[in-house]
Amino acid sequence: MDYKDYYKILGVEKNATTDQIKKAYRKLARQYHPDVNPNDPNAERKFKEVNEANEVLSDEEKRRKYDQLGADWQRYQQAGAGRGGQPGGGGFDWSQYTQGGGGFEGFGGGGSNDPFGGADFSDFFSSIFGGAGGSPRPAAGQDYQAELELTLEDAYQGGPRTLTVNGKKLRINIQPGVEDGQTIRLRDQGAPGRNGGPSGSLYITIRLQPDARYTRTGADLTMDVPVSIYKALLGGEQVVDTFSGPVKIKIKPETPNGTRLRLRGKGFPVYKQAGQFGDLYLRLTLTLPQNLTEEEKALIQQLATLRNEA
Template sequence: MPERDLYDILGVPRAATADEIKKAYRRLAKKYHPDVNPGDKASEERFKEVTAAAEVLSDPKKRAFYDEFGADSLRSGFDASKADAYRQWKRQGAPPGGMPFDFGGFQEVNVGDFGTFDFGSVFEDLFGGRTGRGRARAAQAQHGAHAEAEISVDLRDAVLGAERDVRVGGKTLRVKIPKGVADGSSVRLSGQGAPGRHGGKAGDLYLRVKLREHPWIHRDGKDLYLDLPVTVPEAVLGGEVMLPTFEGPVRLQIPPGTQSGKKLRLRGKGMPDLRGGDRGDLYATVRIVLPERSAGLEKAVKPLEDLYKADPRAEISL
């Protein structure tokens, strides 16, 4: 049997306003509420159907998905909803939408710009704040919202890992920066988000990493790149140089006849893998540095002219 249209369930047009949806829900909930129809299974099912329809149509985001995708948007694993929720979380620092609605609790459902549709207040108006056999229904625990902040991290700390004190929301937190953290990634602090309600757990705090630029080294994925100044004799004759890294100097062999611009690779000296995989590599780009100009330099270089057998620019073609 085809699923009923949510607008038809509430008896409102597709262009209905949030206020019209709320009024329709109040009217139907009063009619089919189990307290009004004790023991009537049909009324109970109708009440649940009405409540479920109102829960979707009172939320602008869920309503937009329903208008576009129909009943498919209500099924678990609906990708469009997950993708949009993630975008909202990145932009606002907390996932959109309210707590999952529970038919037994009548909790609040977040409806974005339209305010908060409080199902509980509806029944307080209808039944004097009491449900069942005159007993106030206990409030359902609600998980606190997640929050987001930004933390600036030096490249050195991203390579080696570090612990930092950060001040967020008036409190100081000790944060562990994991090795291999990337620009734009997040560090999660469990239970440091917004507090829960009615005994619910606090949300999490997500610290979005902003990686500071380094004057000598830049990162590309798991690899690191730097310019390596070498002297003319080192480039011509070759030799061993000490290359500084965040973990201390390492020995690097310069092959004889090395040209400026050549990249020399040091395997496993790049970024650590955040998930425990192999480290990246470090690439040193050779930059030949000439000594200060002097008469002695010109005299020493003059004989080199005879060593060039061909024009080094002959292959340039525009």
């Protein structure tokens, strides 16, 4: 029977805090979850190892017992195992680490493939924390993962959305200003708990579709505004569409190409900050006239001559 280094499996130090263990577990559980890696035996094996490591290290009593065994494991190996690979021999008292005399039966004694049922715990786990006669503690159910695709305007407006996770329809309310890649947690919407434990959570990752008009930076927006060369030279007014409605802007005479204008409070809502908005930056891009007539060409030539640029 091989020793299992649960700290190494979760990628944490032996002095890791409960929060660090929880964070590492959630990350790896998402990475190797069967829903993310269908028909991948290696991912399934890693997923079971991660769950087993969390089962021990997230429980204060189990972790204490495991740490105590870890210090004595080398002595156990030197002592050797008893007949049939059972722990013991050489005067090593294995019974102080086992529950109910140990044994190598699968935890729960079943043959279930449910990664959250006890049947998939290793012999190492079962020998320390009990076999079929053990009384497993309540444990939280596994977390679920889902994605929700939104347009930029959807994210601006917010509001109710419906999605289906594991065959169950859920209605959620999106707060205005949500970010691309942001994760929303819904408690008790994951897998059911074990042995009376609480259900897991559902983590919904927001995916925002690219927008042809706007570039978003936090709560600020930037958009290109085409302006005719005549308006840029002589000045004038132009209407710009924003998420909150049309806005009339003034363009000063002789405005250079690429000039940036700032519209305060016309950007994106600040997430969970009611009434607060970022700014909208307008980048003026000059457009040249096309399909000039001979008369128009002559007038432009005359202007070039007057400015000594012909």
